[in-house]
Amino acid sequence: MKKKWTLLLASTMLLSMLAACGSGTNEQSKENSQETEDTKKTEETMEIKWFRQEVGSTRNKEFYKKIEDKFHELHPNIKVVGVANSSNLTVSEFLKTSLASGDMPDVVTMQSADEFGKANALLEIPDHIANLLADPEFGRTGGKLYTMPYKTDVIGVFYNKKVFADLDLSVPKTWAEFTDAANKIKEAKLTPLSTSGKDSWVLGMGGLWPLVGAEALNNNTDYPKQRASDELTFQDDVFKSALNKFKDWNQNGYFGKGVLGMNYQQATEQFTSGKAAMYIMGSWIAGSDLPNLKPDFEVGFFPLPSDKGVLGYMTKGTEGWSVSATSEHKEEALEFVKFLFEDKEVYTSLLQAEGAFSTTKEPVTYEMNEYGQAIMQGIEGIQPYPLPGFGLGETAWAPGIDSYLFKILQNIIAGADVNKEIEAADQEWSRLAN
Amino acid sequence: MVRLTWIRNYASEWIMAAIALFFAIPAYIAVTNSFKTAKETADSPYSLPSNFSFDNYIGVFQTIDMWNIFKNSVLITVTILLIMILLSSMAAYTLQRITNKWTSVVYLLFMAGMMIPPQTLYIPIVKLLKAMGLAQSFPGLFLFYIGLYMPFCIFLYTGFMKSVPRELDESAKIDGCGAFATFWRIVFPLLQPCTVTVIIFVAMWTWNDFVNPFIILGSQKGETITLAFYGFISQYNTSWNHAFAGMIVTSLPAIVLFAVMQKQFISGIASGAVKG
Amino acid sequence: MKKNLPYIAFAAPALIVYVIFAIVPIFLSLLLSFTNFDGFGANYKFIGFQNYATALHDDRFFYSIQVTLLITVVSCFLINLFALLFAIVLNNLRKLKGFYRTIIFYPQVLSFVVVGFIWTYIYNYNDGAINFIFGKLGLESWMQDWLGDSGIVVFSVTLVIIWQSVGFYTVIYLANLQTVPGEVLEAATIDGANRFQKFKNVLFPLMSPAFTINWILCFISGLKTYDVVKVMTDGGPGFKTETIAFNIISQAFVANKQGYGSALAMLLFVFVAIVSVIQVVYLRKREVEL
Incomplete structure (x- = not known):
């Protein structure tokens, strides 16, 4: 009796182990076939990853998904996949670790562009996109623009x-x-x-x-x-x-x-x-x-x-969108960044979700809630610093x-x-x- | 069985109740508040909920892609369990049965892994995986876990192995069994209590772990259930009542696992790690 | 040697994977400790033992050692004390054994995030459970800023560690208790020993295997404390709860001094190894003697 059970246990374990190894390799082969499929489809769909902070109910997955979908409609050959950091790592830790593992998303929210720019982790923003900003000279590190500041907080x-x-x-x-x-x-x-x-x-x-x-x-x-x-x-x-x-x-x-x-x-x-x-x-x-x-x-x-x-x-006004220097789809990533500024609806929704002020050449305004209105009243006639x-x-x-x-x-x-x-x-x- | 009659029997019950109260208070807070609305959690956190509302739980399940993430967690946990049990029990067999200079050194080598906080090795490991082409892959995560859990599992199995008499090995050999058969047919079944212990710990650690899958698998594939629930406890918006609901759902499987298997768990430690 | 071949094959998979994924990273970390790598991988160079030299003058590092040792020693002592007592009481119970065991053990099963989160809530100055109870009992002067007061924050954190871990060590003591034959204590009673003598001369020595394991595991674990501190206090207020592991991560990721962080990690590793070896040797000897 005992022998039978032992045998059964042993064979189940062996089988499960093989299955586990199998599923591991299945995952790998699935990935591989996915990759070959993807490269086949390079003319068809490219995937760029967008790292942005999902913060509670205002800036949640759905909010960003609308933006991602809209971009996909305009550019059917580019798919934007959202990446969120819901671990207990800080944004900075997350970016640095993903950089080390070679997994840095293509477009990222950037709060310390100087640090990352000097380490050559970010792509330089070309002039035609930089000129969407009201002040394209602002935020340059050594003359180079590593991030597109998309909002100004007060x-x-x-x-x-x-x-x-x-x-x-x-x-x-x-x-x-x-x-x-x-x-x-x-x-x-x-x-x-x-x-x-x-x-x-x-x-x-x-x-x-x-x-x-x-x-x-x-x-x-x-x-x-x-x-x-x-x-x-x-x-x-x-x-x-x-x-x-x-x-x-x-x-x-x-x-x-x-x-x-x-x-x-x-x-x-x-x-x-x-x-x-x-x-x-x-x-x-x-x-x-x-x-x-x-x-x-x-x-x-x-x-x-x-x-x-x-x-x-x-x-x-130093928080912006940046493009990773190791991105495999640099053009597409830059295109997406451009979209985030040019599309008035998207840009306004991003501002509104953060109660922020615009940084684009043509200022964007929206209806502000009580806090926003209080700010507008409070800063009237006063210079920014x-x-x-x-x-x-x-x-x-x-x-x-x-x-x-x-x-x-x-x-x-x-x-x-x-x-x-x-x-x-x-x-x-x-x-x-x- | 020791009965210490100087702690009078009924006193034990009272003392235990007091201890249990201290331990249970945080659970009480989490459970009761998980059934309350946000306002009630803020106003009266310590009272029983006025209306038992499952809203928080429903909200939790709605916000998260439960099925896929759950599958992820289960897949990772079960695979790791099988691998760890296999690999560490076999290695412990060798280390414990053969006592020479080499096995002592190897044993120490295994123990060395416990001496360093794993978080300090993230960058080297991540770079290593990338160099091996295993970045953002399940095999990479499994290999990482093997490295991480091996010391503890080997520690348990070698300790427990002492209670499996060598005579059994010898008589198996006389019966004509090779080393492989000896281990699988004779020794391993006797290791069952230890295996139970390993299952409980490794399952618990893996299930609860979200930082490692996140870092090693990457943010897309690496969503385990605990990570998904941690999303609730995001930095700027702590809805306590939702968070508690999420915590309970995540923790329940492990608690149930322990509650069900505790007798074996304890006898496993008793016969092995302690006696040795 | 040939006879041992199958045995080597048994141990090989575990050993190979472990060496590659545990030993090699440690070794890489050692290599990094001799550089000024900032974590970004741009340009870094070999700087020899400079990091170690800096560490010797690093007040923050030394303070983190103090904090870590304080947490470790206090928690290990109290954990073992409570675990042994709980095991004895649990063993004595007639009913509801499993239920109480689960209640003591369940904190061990929770993820550190959950633990940190719940206790942060409990420790809150304004509406946390502890101050709430004190308030209701009229003991206003006992109300503290448990996580904000620099004088007590370390102990608040230690309490959480104790709460979370005691179950594990209790179970180990319980297991040991089950192997103690009842006759030994009866014999001692017959010999006229009182309770205290029974405990000290009979029970405690018999528990020494469990004590050895518990103390070693507890101590090693204490020296590596990171997660709970990160969630509850972020090393604060100030540097008051910065453990060695916390300091290492902070240096590596915040200060962009991955090379320096690796050096500190190596120092910690050596420290843990030495302390563990000393303790194991001492405790095992004690076990044998008893």
């Missing part, structure tokens, strides 16, 4: 109009007025500035970068460029004073309690539920349609003031320094000494920049 202070009205506050026009408003809000037992310590980029986007920007506008608009070229360091002003202001915000209790344990979603909810009166964030909030982001008060917006006054509003830390080319900072700086911000909130942290940041810069 970063500034969203505020709760009801709270301001209740506390008899007017929109702050100087740094002093801003501090004053924050103090009054704190006295009213509300959190002046919502932020998230755990998703540390929020500390940057909603704290450090606008502060550096405001300081730069006030004292030295060239600081980002000078820092990039090592002419100035973090010890020098603009950065130092900005970091000290950040420390002051924390020490004055503007961030509320439990900051370091909160994440981005919670930070946003703090604002929309009325617990925090101000939220320094970007226009992408306008693109999200999550129910918990709908405030039940009127939202306002104002640019972060500098000491002397409101000298500009922060913009970030590129947010420090997100430069390309001359103003590009050392890759990886932003993550390091975010950690420093966390340290400062935990009470670390600002000067020591600045020293460490400078050391890290020298290490990263060589």
Whole structure:
């Protein structure tokens, strides 16, 4: 009896193993035949992979599929296959790993074109496509354009109009007025500035970068460029004073309690539920349609003031579409990128999904929700200024320094000494920049 | 069987209940919130759901191409199980039965693989696969897993093998069996509890793994079920109630597998890894 | 030698695949550690031992060693303590054994994403379970920012590791307990030993095989901690929960210093190997003596 079972077990295992090996090779032979079929069909269908961020309900698979299908209709010989990163790798890690494995998608969303461009991972964008942009000279690394910035975000202070009205506050026009408003809000037992310590980029986007920007506008608009070229360091002003202001915000209790344990979603909810009166964030909030982001008060917006006054509003326009240098279908990939800009419907839908502003020669507008409208009102008559830390080319900072700086911000909130942290940041810069 | 009567018998039940409570709290949170609406999850996360709604589960299944991805996960897991059981038990047989300088060195070599965090080897492995023409392929993923799981499986099997007496090998040989037959007919069936242990661990690790298939198979073919559910927990939109529903669906198979096979699992470890 | 041929054939497939896909990558990593490869593959050159020299002065690296050792030692100690106690209690139970075993073991079965996610939710300052319970009990002063407070975040993370792993080690102790013959303890009782003596002189020594396995596995696993930290704290706040493995990945991918990251990985590898060998030798000796 036992013998029979043993035999049965052994033969089942052997068979399954053969089957498994078989299916493995089947997969391979299927792939091979697919490939030969594909090469046969080169005149017929080419496949290009498009890596884009699927973010929740607004920018989900279906949203992008419509764009992919539309392009396919116009170019029946090109099929766009969407690639999403739903693992816990960051976009950067994903791109770098796929680059190493030779699997980098043909068209990718690019947030650090300088880094990838210098490593020859991206294709240079030819002039006829670059000229679709309002400013084709913007974002070049060493004179070459490695990415097509498709949107401009605006970063500034969203505020709760009801709270301001209740506390008899007017929109702050100087740094002093801003501090004053924050103090009054704190006295009213509300959190002046919502932020998230755990998703540390929020500390940057909603704290450090606008502060550096405001300081730069006030004292030295060239600081980002000078820092990039090592002419100035973090010890020098603009950065130092900005970091000290950040420390002051924390020490004055503007961030509320439990900051370091909160994440981005919670930070946003703090604002929309009325617990925090101000939220320094970007226009992408306008693109999200999550129910918990709908405030039940009127939202306002104002640019972060500098000491002397409101000298500009922060913009970030370095996120774009790039083409991989190792793409096997370069022409088709470039064609797709061109499509993403030329097709007004597609371009507008991309902007709208992110609540962003257009970068094309002919400006594109769409109906904005309350956040977008608040922004439009808040920036009227004010000049834009590129947010420090997100430069390309001359103003590009050392890759990886932003993550390091975010950690420093966390340290400062935990009470670390600002000067020591600045020293460490400078050391890290020298290490990263060589 | 040891009965430690100094922990009075009924006290054991109370202590166990308290321990179980601590362990069960996270499960309670996940399960109850998976049946709630988003608003209720935000407002009263710790109460029982007012209406048991399966909406989250339905939403989860609708958003994901369940069948194909499930097939993917099952295919990967089952194939790896078979390969690992075969390869590691055979190798452990050699390592345990033959004791000389070489087998000791080989054993240490196998153990060395446990000493390094696998994440630090991504770039070298990925480049290696690419050089061998195995990038973005299932065979490549399987070979990667073999390298990854081999130390642990060999560790278990060599430990357990000690409890299979060599006399059996010898008597099989006297009966005229070759090495192959000796192993498959006599030794391997006796390894069953250990095999169960290996099945539980390898199945659990492979099923839950999403980073490795994603990196090695690539984003198109590499969608396993856990990856698909992780998509819910995307950086900017955490719908807790949906996420919990997704988590439960992903975790349930492994929990059930353990619950069903636990007796064998424990006896496997008892007779082998521990006694040795 | 010829006699051993079939045996070699048995081990060959496993060995070959393993060498190619585990040993060779480690070796490649070793090679990379002597370069300044940035991960992009553009231009990189051989720089000898420079990475290792840098590592010796790297405060962040040394801090990560501290963090890792703290997590590892604390978790291993507590895990083994609890696992042994749980095993004893479980063994004593008359009913619902399987049910309770599953409850202790199920965290082990969850993916690290799920674990990190649930516990982040529980640890939340404003509406996490822990603070919620403290609030309801009127113990407001006990409420903490479990993941945000630099002083306690390491312990919060360690607790999660313990919660997740204890089941595995409990099962191993349970298995060992089953092999302990009842008569041994009865004999000790007859000899007049009290509970503590029974435990210390009879039970614990008999459990030493399981203890050896558990301690080694637990320690090695602790030294490699990465996933849970990545999901729950991203190494933060600041660098407070950066483990060695986390630091390595950060250097490799964020700072674009793949060569340096590989050097750190090699250092970790040697460290784990040495520590493991020492522990195995010591514990096995102890086993034999007992």
